[in-house]
Amino acid sequence: MNFNSKNPFLNSKRFSSATSKAEEVHQAQIIDYNQEMTVSGTMNKTAILFLILCGAAMVTWWMAFNGMNPMLPTIGGAIVAFILVIVSAFKPQASPYLAPGYALFEGLFIGGISAIFELKFPGIVINAVGATLVTFLVCLGLYKFKIVKVTEQFKSVVIAATLAIATYYLISWIVSMFTSFTPVHHGNSMMSIGISVFVIIIAALNLFLDFDLIEKGAKERMPKFMEWYGAMGLMITLVWLYIEFLRLLAKLSSKD
Secondary structure, three states: OOOOOOOOOOOHHHHHHHHHHHHHHOOOOOOOHHHEOOHHHHHHHHHHHHHHHHHHHHHHHHHHOOOOOOHHHHHHHHHHHHHHHHHHHHOHHHHHHHHHHHHHHHHHHHHHHHHHHHHHOOOHHHHHHHHHHHHHHHHHHHHHOOOOOOOHHHHHHHHHHHHHHHHHHHHHHHHHHHOOOOOOOOOOOHHHHHHHHHHHHHHHHHHHHHHHHHHHHHHOOOEOOHHHHHHHHHHHHHHHHHHHHHHHHHHHHHOO
16 A cells, blocks of 8 residues: 655655554454544544644743743744654654644644734734634545545645645745845735745645545554554644645735
8 A cells, every 4th residue: 555645744654664563563463443543533633632732822822912922932832843743753653642742832833923923913813723724624525525536646746746845945945044035935926925825725735645644544454553643744734734824814914
């Protein structure tokens, strides 16, 4: 079975490794259903991570609107969350512990960033949250009712586009650090807005890949800890989608 995804959590190497470990552990016994990864279990854990993230986000949000500087927990949260992502990518069996930690620290980052946008563009956060939630539900419905089918060609196009976006962002960031170059996705020009719309579309398409890989992981009877692993990967995509919605709405608001 070929598992491919841009998401470092949901790729063939990680899922194949998990399957091999499951076979070793249960080689001489029948695997209990309660020890297997399920789609419903993964979605439940995604909901738990979402609640943790929202709770943590309220901390830096409250700090920003009560005269405190939220930059330290915001930046620190982003750094720690990134480290936990890297560790989990190499140690998926530790996901039951690392995934909640990721949600906690990522929440600190999200809360701080959201407060910054909200102070500059009142009302933008609720719109970005709503857009992210609607996009998630629409994509989930389209996938569940097989309106959108994740074929190998579909995967290839989405992964290629995602890698292109990541490469562009990275190069733009590095160049802008050492020169006066202003990336075209900055500002509120029509080109910049168009790029944001394109990135949001690609982020949304990544949700289909995540759904597909979680479903296949359940069919492959992967160990229970992979539910946390899959939930963490899905949260990464949702966070990316939310941030891109924030950026797009900020560009549109600045044109008024």
